[in-house]
Amino acid sequence: MNKSYPCELCDGYDADRREDNIYVCENCEKIFPTPTEDTMTKKQWLRQIMQFDEKGRSPSISRDVPLQYGTRMKCFELRGYTWGKMDKLYKEFLENKREKKNENNI
Numbered sequence: 001m002n003k004s005y006p007c008e009l010c011d012g013y014d015a016d017r018r019e020d021n022i023y024v025c026e027n028c029e030k031i032f033p034t035p036t037e038d039t040m041t042k043k044q045w046l047r048q049i050m051q052f053d054e055k056g057r058s059p060s061i062s063r064d065v066p067l068q069y070g071t072r073m074k075c076f077e078l079r080g081y082t083w084g085k086m087d088k089l090y091k092e093f094l095e096n097k098r099e100k101k102n103e104n105n106i
């Protein structure tokens with residue numbers, strides 16, 4: 001799955017001609033630096049493409065049911081998460097990144 005980086009400005013995703021450190025939005029054709037997990041905004045994080053089943057469960061939990069691709073947002077909606085819950089999860093995601101980085105520096 002190639003379209004992993006959501007555009008910062010519109011609803012598009014990175015196009016196939018992405019290079020190492022930049023990507024081009026398939027929709028508005030703006031060129032962006034490829035976001036790392038550290039620089040990813042909440043909007044981009046929620047629009048990352050993932051795989052899940054009809055109830056929003058991840059492939060590792062879900063068994064013998066059809067999987068689909070969609071945004072993290074869609075996945076959370078299927079799970080019935082509120083905005084507050086999503087916000088909390090994004091903050092945890094940022095925390096985890098920070099902790100991992102500290103471990104690497106030791």
Ligand SMILES: [Zn+2]
Binds near residue numbers: 009011012
């Ligand atoms: Zn765009």
